[in-house]
Structures are given as C-alpha cells and as structure tokens.
Amino acid sequence: MAKKIKLSINGIFVEVEHGTTILDAARQIGILIPTLCYHKDLCIAGNCRVCMVEVAGQKRLAAACATPCEEEMEIYTNSLNVLHSRKQIIELLLSEHNADCTSCFKNGNCELQKLSSDYKILKQDFIRLVPLQNYTIDKLSPSIIKDDSKCIRCQRCVRTCEELQGVNALTVAYKGDQMKITTFFEKPIHSVVCSTCGQCINHCPTGALVERNYIEKVWDAISDKTKHVIVQTAPAVRVGLGEELGFEPGKRVTGKMVAALKRLGFDAVMDTDFTADLTIMEEGTELLMRLKAALVDHDPEVKLPMATSCSPGWIKYIEHMYPEYLGHLSTCKSPQQMFGALAKTYYAKARNLDPETIVSVSIMPCTAKKFEANRPEMHDSGFRDVDYVLTTRELAIMIKQAGLDFLKMEDAHFDRLMGESTGAAVIFGATGGVMEAALRTAYELVTGRDVPFENLNITPVRGMEGIKEASLKIENPLEQWAFLDGVELKCAVAHGLVNAKKVMDSIRTGESNYHFIEIMACPGGCLGGGGQPIPTSPEIRRKRAEAIYAEDTGMTLRKSHQNPEVIKIYKDFLESPGGEKSHHLLHTHYTARERF
Amino acid sequence: MTESYQLKRADFIFKNENDWEEVMSKSFSRTPQELINELISSELKGRGGAGFPTGLKWKLTAEVVGDTKYVICNADEGEPGTFKDREILSMVPFKVLTSMAVCGYVIGAKEGYIYLRGEYFFLLPELNKAISEFEYYCKEINVDFTIRIFMGSGAYICGEETALFESMEGKRGEPRNKPPFPSDFGYLGKPTVINNVETLAHTYTIFKYGAKRFYDLGVQYSRGSKLFSVSGDTPKPGIYELELGMSLYDFVDEFGDGDTKAVQVGGASGFLVPRKRFQETAIGYQGKLVGISLPTGGSMMLFNSSRSMYNVLDNYLEFFREESCGQCTPCRVGCQQLLKGIKAVKRGEKKTQYLDKLLRLTDTMKLTAKCGLGQSVANSFSSIVENFREEMIY
Structure with missing residues (x-):
C-alpha cells in the first residue's frame, strides 16, 4: 500500500515501511538504541526516555521507541547531545533506584545495571532519593515479592498486567515524586485480584518484582539425611532452562537437566509429564462423562464447556473474575498437584518410605504454582502434597551454585515409577497442548481410531494466535459411545488471560457453544510462564514452542493412554480413571474470591 | 525603542457579548474555508502559552476525514499566577460557546466539551445556564452542536492537551506520545481541536470584526x-x-x-x-x-527587592515536584533533584558548583521530557539560577 519511507540514521540510508519507529529502523541496520520501558510484548510507553535520539532540525530529542519515521529524517543516535542526555537519564534513574546490586535477586540480569555498566556511571553525584519514605517490601505472597525501592516506574508490569493479562492488579497511583506502582488501595499483592502468574516478574527490567525463592529451603532439605527429597520437572522447563545456562532459546536440555538434578543431590528425579499423562486420563474421562450427562441424561446441572484446570494462574483468575463459572472447571488437579499427592502415597508405598520423610520439590516455569502448592486444600496425601516449588530460574541458580558445567553435562534419564511420559505430556508446555493431548486420547477412546490428523499433529490448536478454535466430528464411535455419533466436538484454546477473558465473555453472552476449552494464563502457555528465563519475547516463545513440538515428535509414545507407568498405576493403585481413589487424590474444588 | 514596544491597552475580550447570536449566524453563513482563512490571516496564536497558530490547528483538523470530531475548550487554567480564563467564563461565556460552535462547524464536529478546572466548580451554575440557552438557540437555527462540561480534578498536568484527553477518557492524566497530534488522534482517538478559553474568546473577536482589526494590534x-x-x-x-x-x-x-x-x-x-x-x-x-x-x-x-529569589524558586520546584505526572524520568526525578539540589547547596551540603550540574540537568530535561511540563521546568530554574546565583548560595 503506502510507499516506503527513506531516511538516514547516523549517515546510513535506510528504507522502511510506513509506521516503523526510529528504534526499529535503526535495528534493521544494526544500530542498537538502548531502551528500558520498551518491551516487544507491550504497547509503547515512551516514558523512560533512555532511547532519545537527535533528529536534525528539531529542537528537542525524540524518543526512538515512540517516534515514527518520516520521509528524509536525519537521525543521530550517538551525538554528544544524545550521549550526555542519555547518561544523565540513567543517572537520574539510579538516583531513585535502590542500587544495592550485590544483594539483589536480579543481580546479573538487570537491564538498569547493564545500562549503568555500558555507560560507565562511575560517580553518582545526584542526591539519593531512595527510600522515598518508610516503605515495606511486600513479601506476603507465596509467589511474588514486590520491592518498590527498586522500581524505576517504567510501567512494564502495569502494561503487562493490563494488556497481556487483563487483570489490572498492578496500577499507577499518585503523581510527581509520590508516583508509584501499586495495587487496589495499596493492599499487599496476595490479597488483591492478582493471579500470581508472574508475567510482571518476566517483564520487570530491575529487581522490583521477583519470585519468592525457596532455594535455601531446598538445599536444606537435600542436605538433611533424614529426608528423602524427590523432584518433578514440568514440560516447559526443559525448553527454557538452557537459556539461563548458556544455550540459545529453543534448545532442549531434558537429559542434561535430569543429570544436573541428580548431581544436585535429589534422591529421585521424576517427571511432571507422567502426571500430565494421568491428567489426560482423568480429564478426558471427566469430559466424556459430562458429554454423556448432557447428551444422554439431559442433566440440567451439567456444566459445559468444561475448562482445563492445569494452569493455577488461570484458576486464581477465574476464582476472582468469573466465580459463577467455577463449575465449568475440570475438577482435576494440575499435574504438579497430582504428582504431589501421589508422591506421598503411591510412591511412598512402592518405595517403602514413610511419607513424612519425603520432601517433594517441583521445578516449574511458573510462579502461580508456588501459590497453588500453598493452597490449603492441597493436602490430600495427609501431608502438604508439594513442599517447595522452584522456578526454572531458581533451578538455574542452584545449578550455578553447585558448580555444574551444564554445557558439558551428559544426558541422564528420569527415575522409574513416575518418570515415564509420552509426547502428549510434553506438549502440555505449549498453548493448545493439553487440548491436543486430550483429543488424541479421547478420540481414540471413543472411536478406537487415531485422531484424523496427519501424524497425530492437531495443527489447528497449535501456534501463537490468542484464541484458536477447532472442531472434531465424531463418526462411527465404539458401541458404548454411540450417543456421540455425529457430534461435532467444539473446542477453543486461549493463552494469556486477556484472551481467557474474551473466551469467558463469549460463553457468558452465549455467543459460543464450546464443549471443551483449554486456557493457559501465560502468553504461549507454560513455555512463556512467569517463572521462565528472562528476557521473554514473541520470538523466544516461538523457539521454545518449536522445541516442545520437536520433543513430542521425537518420542515413540505420543498418546497419554499408552504410557506404561500410567497403565501400571491404574492397575496397582488407582483402579480406574474417575474412580474413588482418583477422586480423593487427583481431584479438587475451587473457591470464589473477591474481585479487587 | 520603536513605537510598538509601548504598552497599549485594548478592550475586546470583556466588551459586551449581547451580539453573540449575530456573530453566530454571520459565521454560519460563511464557508468553513473562509473562516479558516480569516483566522489564518489574523495570525492568532494559542493563548494558553504554547502559541500554536490557531487557524492552522483548525485547518489541519478540518482536513482530516472522519465522522466524529470534537471541539474542546481547555479551561483547566492551572498555571500559577494565571486567572484570566476564569474571568472570561464568568463574564463572557457566550463568546467562548459561540466560538466552539463555529469551530465545530468548520471542522465538522457536533460535540464540544469544556474541561473545567476542578477548583472552578462555582462557575458551574451560571455556565450551565449559559450552555442551555446557547443550545436552545442552536436548535432554533438548526445547528447541531452540543456542549458539555467535564470537571477536572485538580491535577496541573491535565492542562496539557493529551493528558486532558486521557483524563476525559477516564484514565490517568498522563501526556501521550506525540505524534500523533490531536488534529489526528485526540479525544477518544478522534480528530480534535483543543483551544484555550482565551483563544476562543479572541476567535470571537476575529469573526466579529474581521481579521484585520485583530492583526493591526x-x-x-x-x-x-x-x-x-x-x-x-x-x-x-x-x-x-x-x-x-x-x-x-x-x-x-x-x-x-x-x-x-x-x-x-x-x-x-x-x-x-x-x-x-x-x-x-x-x-x-x-x-x-x-x-x-x-x-x-x-x-x-x-x-x-524584599523577595528572596531562592524562596521563589523553591516554591516553583515544590510545585513541579508535586505536579509532575511522574511518568517520564527527566521530569519525575529531575524535579526532585532540582529541589533537593538547591536546598543542599543552600545548606552547604553540596558545593556551589553543583548548581552547574543542575543547570546541565535542566538542559537534559528540556531536551528529553515527554511533555511541556518537564521541558519548561528548565525555564524558571535556569533563568533564576543564572541571574540570582548568589541568592541561591548565601
């Protein structure tokens, strides 16, 4: 349509599309302009003023992130004016920032620290403005720690919470020197509408928002000889962990990760993927039961669509925002909590261990999992089902602390009993994965045939589109599922809570008539979770997703019901999907919460 | 000194406004283009302080294609020491209302808003009365134009045009990135003319007497x-x-x-x-x-001579420290540093050369702040510190 715009940056000519910002134009020709408030996932704010550049003929400097290119612009990104101003702005930011870097959790991965290092701010003349007043660090949430003294008011968290998640738990309050990022009535973060998804942490350039870490507790447990410490790892961790330890995004490090965990001293290294397969058995059964209740029994109480319950951020969100729809959630616990409940029952029995001596640790791409493990109802084993939840980032820290050369680590295998998994479980880590896994199993259960997609790849539910829809017509089912003959199973997949909201609103208004919806709180699904390596971007998430699907393709078993350990647990312990024991250990209930 | 330097009183704004119906119907009988040309040749510039040519503003907004456009009268009058808009709205409100309707006619807007400074709530009864009388007349002469009042809540920054839009949209009053400018993307993202109260009062004068009468002043x-x-x-x-x-x-x-x-x-x-x-x-x-x-x-x-310039500056900086929206770094942190800085120099905690660092800081603020507020803090700071440096120190 519109013709291209020609301009010059530092004397280099460049042609760009209409609407391209100076920042992007410069990147095209290899000129990197530093930024802080800019993030690829978010709308342009233009408030940190670090990316200022000089435009010939203009009195003032322009913010490169927020200024569209114009014909014949002549831009200078490194003029003396620019350098002096930029340096002074970094100095200003440092003056209001608690720059006690050595005692900061983000030390080494802080964008402000990097800028101050790049621009060599060696002398801090400006008057220290922190702490502005008596402030307390908000440490009350089991997931997120918020330290306002480290906040540089770039509002990335606010935009994340609003644009990606539609939650608006974090917002800007007051003005001038009092301006701050806070919550409703400045309540602690655990008591407001926050879903604990941790996307704010992933998007925070400094250490103002970090996860509550349990690294010390886990080291203590490992070194305690009276404890049997077991660990489970979520599917998305194996495609993210490498980024923290020297690999490019998209590198699968499953074997190295298992080896590292063993070297850290865990007594057993098992896989959340095992309970992901188990989830499919339970959730798939639940879906078929609900369909039967609706189509055969015409039960008016049955709630459809059924929604997945694997993502604890999504669970907390629906509890706050759509409490009247809690009946639509699958009663299945998330794979993490299924694992926790089984670890201190099934595993303890099989290994002849006193469950009291078991410490159950999970490695998750997620901060909401910390909250989930902390929920009072998650004690079905008679103990706290999951004791400590570490993020992918925390595991990387432990690996570094232990001095393990991750790049050279030999591959190792998960331990038996709860370590076997299928490709269907791995793809839980990507948006659409649970749906795909469920369809692979449910379709086969009902018809006795494979899902009608090439190579089992249900491509309509894959990809990074915010909301994906698919329908699957059931033809010639097995005899006991005859009532499903000709039924077109309608599904929707959403990731990022802002998309969850759209799906929920379409259900509320009756615009949609889905049977089954998969919702993941984080953009891209768990692979883009709030506990994954920082930075994140659409590009990085795409690479992680590719790795997940490659992992699936590479596995011999790709359907949950084929998992031999799953078959074994039903035979030895649980009896049948949806059975009494399953109900006790693998299913849960939800709590309506306030909407502020 | 040339003659033009001398002080000359004028009396247009507060002259009676009983003829507003006449000005209104006269203006509506002309084409929008004629009215724009009239304004352009008068060389009227925005009286809010920034001085953007009013005719050009109307012209740019008129040229944008769009079904919905808005006229907004900026009556947020928050600049310390300014109290003229209040008088205009209480003495000659019909001049402002008339100009808003004419502007609506010129650019193709059917809705006008007066963004009224929160502290001016006492103007509301009279102003509302004037608006209903005005709208009644509009109906009579088949002019489709309504005016509503939007009350500000006391933030200085909301006088900045884009922060004002944000405030009207129910958001936090923070300036937007420019471009896009209000003529393309204003209130609710629609093409908008936003004029100061006094500017609108002057356009009334121009439409009444013609551009020349105004230009000759x-x-x-x-x-x-x-x-x-x-x-x-x-x-x-x-x-x-x-x-x-x-x-x-x-x-x-x-x-x-x-x-x-x-x-x-x-x-x-x-x-x-x-x-x-x-x-x-x-x-x-x-x-x-x-x-x-x-x-x-x-x-x-x-x-x-009884005034301490240090106290004057201190007072201004207190004001800015509090009234910065807090969004952009140079303004939010800069204002705090300037205020704390002059205090530290006065108390002897910083060397006098620190004033030079602060002057460089104001240069940065002028170059990099997102809106006029942060850019203009430098004005009072540097002009006071440069001219009365000794008062800052001793």
Whole structure:
C-alpha cells in the first residue's frame, strides 16, 4: 500500500515501511538504541526516555521507541547531545533506584545495571532519593515479592498486567515524586485480584518484582539425611532452562537437566509429564462423562464447556473474575498437584518410605504454582502434597551454585515409577497442548481410531494466535459411545488471560457453544510462564514452542493412554480413571474470591 | 525603542457579548474555508502559552476525514499566577460557546466539551445556564452542536492537551506520545481541536470584526491583544488586556511598585527576567528581530527587592515536584533533584558548583521530557539560577 519511507540514521540510508519507529529502523541496520520501558510484548510507553535520539532540525530529542519515521529524517543516535542526555537519564534513574546490586535477586540480569555498566556511571553525584519514605517490601505472597525501592516506574508490569493479562492488579497511583506502582488501595499483592502468574516478574527490567525463592529451603532439605527429597520437572522447563545456562532459546536440555538434578543431590528425579499423562486420563474421562450427562441424561446441572484446570494462574483468575463459572472447571488437579499427592502415597508405598520423610520439590516455569502448592486444600496425601516449588530460574541458580558445567553435562534419564511420559505430556508446555493431548486420547477412546490428523499433529490448536478454535466430528464411535455419533466436538484454546477473558465473555453472552476449552494464563502457555528465563519475547516463545513440538515428535509414545507407568498405576493403585481413589487424590474444588 | 514596544491597552475580550447570536449566524453563513482563512490571516496564536497558530490547528483538523470530531475548550487554567480564563467564563461565556460552535462547524464536529478546572466548580451554575440557552438557540437555527462540561480534578498536568484527553477518557492524566497530534488522534482517538478559553474568546473577536482589526494590534509575529494576569508586588493586581509586543520595561513602569527586582513571565513554567533585562525583553512570541521575546500564557508576577529569589524558586520546584505526572524520568526525578539540589547547596551540603550540574540537568530535561511540563521546568530554574546565583548560595 503506502510507499516506503527513506531516511538516514547516523549517515546510513535506510528504507522502511510506513509506521516503523526510529528504534526499529535503526535495528534493521544494526544500530542498537538502548531502551528500558520498551518491551516487544507491550504497547509503547515512551516514558523512560533512555532511547532519545537527535533528529536534525528539531529542537528537542525524540524518543526512538515512540517516534515514527518520516520521509528524509536525519537521525543521530550517538551525538554528544544524545550521549550526555542519555547518561544523565540513567543517572537520574539510579538516583531513585535502590542500587544495592550485590544483594539483589536480579543481580546479573538487570537491564538498569547493564545500562549503568555500558555507560560507565562511575560517580553518582545526584542526591539519593531512595527510600522515598518508610516503605515495606511486600513479601506476603507465596509467589511474588514486590520491592518498590527498586522500581524505576517504567510501567512494564502495569502494561503487562493490563494488556497481556487483563487483570489490572498492578496500577499507577499518585503523581510527581509520590508516583508509584501499586495495587487496589495499596493492599499487599496476595490479597488483591492478582493471579500470581508472574508475567510482571518476566517483564520487570530491575529487581522490583521477583519470585519468592525457596532455594535455601531446598538445599536444606537435600542436605538433611533424614529426608528423602524427590523432584518433578514440568514440560516447559526443559525448553527454557538452557537459556539461563548458556544455550540459545529453543534448545532442549531434558537429559542434561535430569543429570544436573541428580548431581544436585535429589534422591529421585521424576517427571511432571507422567502426571500430565494421568491428567489426560482423568480429564478426558471427566469430559466424556459430562458429554454423556448432557447428551444422554439431559442433566440440567451439567456444566459445559468444561475448562482445563492445569494452569493455577488461570484458576486464581477465574476464582476472582468469573466465580459463577467455577463449575465449568475440570475438577482435576494440575499435574504438579497430582504428582504431589501421589508422591506421598503411591510412591511412598512402592518405595517403602514413610511419607513424612519425603520432601517433594517441583521445578516449574511458573510462579502461580508456588501459590497453588500453598493452597490449603492441597493436602490430600495427609501431608502438604508439594513442599517447595522452584522456578526454572531458581533451578538455574542452584545449578550455578553447585558448580555444574551444564554445557558439558551428559544426558541422564528420569527415575522409574513416575518418570515415564509420552509426547502428549510434553506438549502440555505449549498453548493448545493439553487440548491436543486430550483429543488424541479421547478420540481414540471413543472411536478406537487415531485422531484424523496427519501424524497425530492437531495443527489447528497449535501456534501463537490468542484464541484458536477447532472442531472434531465424531463418526462411527465404539458401541458404548454411540450417543456421540455425529457430534461435532467444539473446542477453543486461549493463552494469556486477556484472551481467557474474551473466551469467558463469549460463553457468558452465549455467543459460543464450546464443549471443551483449554486456557493457559501465560502468553504461549507454560513455555512463556512467569517463572521462565528472562528476557521473554514473541520470538523466544516461538523457539521454545518449536522445541516442545520437536520433543513430542521425537518420542515413540505420543498418546497419554499408552504410557506404561500410567497403565501400571491404574492397575496397582488407582483402579480406574474417575474412580474413588482418583477422586480423593487427583481431584479438587475451587473457591470464589473477591474481585479487587 | 520603536513605537510598538509601548504598552497599549485594548478592550475586546470583556466588551459586551449581547451580539453573540449575530456573530453566530454571520459565521454560519460563511464557508468553513473562509473562516479558516480569516483566522489564518489574523495570525492568532494559542493563548494558553504554547502559541500554536490557531487557524492552522483548525485547518489541519478540518482536513482530516472522519465522522466524529470534537471541539474542546481547555479551561483547566492551572498555571500559577494565571486567572484570566476564569474571568472570561464568568463574564463572557457566550463568546467562548459561540466560538466552539463555529469551530465545530468548520471542522465538522457536533460535540464540544469544556474541561473545567476542578477548583472552578462555582462557575458551574451560571455556565450551565449559559450552555442551555446557547443550545436552545442552536436548535432554533438548526445547528447541531452540543456542549458539555467535564470537571477536572485538580491535577496541573491535565492542562496539557493529551493528558486532558486521557483524563476525559477516564484514565490517568498522563501526556501521550506525540505524534500523533490531536488534529489526528485526540479525544477518544478522534480528530480534535483543543483551544484555550482565551483563544476562543479572541476567535470571537476575529469573526466579529474581521481579521484585520485583530492583526493591526500587536507587532510582527505577535499579533493581537492578550489578557495578562498581573500579580505579586504590584499596586494594581488584576486582569488587563494589552497588545502584544510591549517591552517589559513599559510593563513594569505601569504595574510595578517602584522597586521591582524581577518579573516572572509565564508563571512557574515561564522565565524570570531581572531588572537589568527589562529594556531588551518584549512580551510576545519568538521570532522578533530585536531583543528577547518571551511568550506567556498571561501570568505576570512582579517581585520587589524584599523577595528572596531562592524562596521563589523553591516554591516553583515544590510545585513541579508535586505536579509532575511522574511518568517520564527527566521530569519525575529531575524535579526532585532540582529541589533537593538547591536546598543542599543552600545548606552547604553540596558545593556551589553543583548548581552547574543542575543547570546541565535542566538542559537534559528540556531536551528529553515527554511533555511541556518537564521541558519548561528548565525555564524558571535556569533563568533564576543564572541571574540570582548568589541568592541561591548565601
């Protein structure tokens, strides 16, 4: 349509599309302009003023992130004016920032620290403005720690919470020197509408928002000889962990990760993927039961669509925002909590261990999992089902602390009993994965045939589109599922809570008539979770997703019901999907919460 | 001094407005293009302080294709030392309403808003009465135009046009990135003309008497008359309509108390002029051939020798520290640093050379702040510190 715009940056000519910002134009020709408030996932704010550049003929400097290119612009990104101003702005930011870097959790991965290092701010003349007043660090949430003294008011968290998640738990309050990022009535973060998804942490350039870490507790447990410490790892961790330890995004490090965990001293290294397969058995059964209740029994109480319950951020969100729809959630616990409940029952029995001596640790791409493990109802084993939840980032820290050369680590295998998994479980880590896994199993259960997609790849539910829809017509089912003959199973997949909201609103208004919806709180699904390596971007998430699907393709078993350990647990312990024991250990209930 | 430097009183704004119906119907009988040309040839510039050519603003917005457009009258009058808009709205509201409707006609807008400063709530009853009378007349002559009042809530920053839109949209009053400008993307993302109260009152004058009458007032680049809010150490504080282009010397001659040490032109965000520069300083827009030209939203604060310039600056900086929206770094942190900085120098905690670092900081703020607020803090700071450095230290 519109013709291209020609301009010059530092004397280099460049042609760009209409609407391209100076920042992007410069990147095209290899000129990197530093930024802080800019993030690829978010709308342009233009408030940190670090990316200022000089435009010939203009009195003032322009913010490169927020200024569209114009014909014949002549831009200078490194003029003396620019350098002096930029340096002074970094100095200003440092003056209001608690720059006690050595005692900061983000030390080494802080964008402000990097800028101050790049621009060599060696002398801090400006008057220290922190702490502005008596402030307390908000440490009350089991997931997120918020330290306002480290906040540089770039509002990335606010935009994340609003644009990606539609939650608006974090917002800007007051003005001038009092301006701050806070919550409703400045309540602690655990008591407001926050879903604990941790996307704010992933998007925070400094250490103002970090996860509550349990690294010390886990080291203590490992070194305690009276404890049997077991660990489970979520599917998305194996495609993210490498980024923290020297690999490019998209590198699968499953074997190295298992080896590292063993070297850290865990007594057993098992896989959340095992309970992901188990989830499919339970959730798939639940879906078929609900369909039967609706189509055969015409039960008016049955709630459809059924929604997945694997993502604890999504669970907390629906509890706050759509409490009247809690009946639509699958009663299945998330794979993490299924694992926790089984670890201190099934595993303890099989290994002849006193469950009291078991410490159950999970490695998750997620901060909401910390909250989930902390929920009072998650004690079905008679103990706290999951004791400590570490993020992918925390595991990387432990690996570094232990001095393990991750790049050279030999591959190792998960331990038996709860370590076997299928490709269907791995793809839980990507948006659409649970749906795909469920369809692979449910379709086969009902018809006795494979899902009608090439190579089992249900491509309509894959990809990074915010909301994906698919329908699957059931033809010639097995005899006991005859009532499903000709039924077109309608599904929707959403990731990022802002998309969850759209799906929920379409259900509320009756615009949609889905049977089954998969919702993941984080953009891209768990692979883009709030506990994954920082930075994140659409590009990085795409690479992680590719790795997940490659992992699936590479596995011999790709359907949950084929998992031999799953078959074994039903035979030895649980009896049948949806059975009494399953109900006790693998299913849960939800709590309506306030909407502020 | 040339003749044009002398102080000349004018009397247009507050002259009776009983003829507004006439001005209205006369304007509506002309084409939008004629009205734009009239405004352009009058060389009227925005009277809020920034001085953007009003005719051009209307023209740009008229040229944008769009079904919905808005006219907004900026009555947030928050600049310390400015109180003229209040008087216009209480004395001659129909001039403003008429100009808004004419603007609506020119650009193709059917809705107008008055963004009224929160503290001016006492104007509401009379203003609402005027609006209903005005809208009644509009209906009579088949003009489809409504005017609503939007009350501000007291934030200085909401006088900045894009922050004002955000405020009206129910969001936090924070300036937007520009471009896009209001003529393309204003209130609710629609093409919008936003004019200061006084600007609209002047357009009334222009539509009534024609551009020439207005153009003949003032000097080159600074045409027409302007209201001045005179305050401080003066025997006759108040609002005066004067032709633009007068020298500050003549102004002080008229309004000073005989002991004027300095004049703050343009409020807290304006410039301080010391006595030694009264002669060479003229009041008007940039672009004059001789001397210094200072634009102003109309605030003229006179200080006599009993005043400490340190206290004056301290007061301004307190104001900015509190009234910065807090969004962009140079303004939010810069204002705090300036205020703490001069205090530290005064107390001897920082060396006097620290003032030079602060002056460099104001340069950065001028270059990098997101909106006019942060950019203009430098004005009062550097003009006070450079001219009264010793008062900052001792």
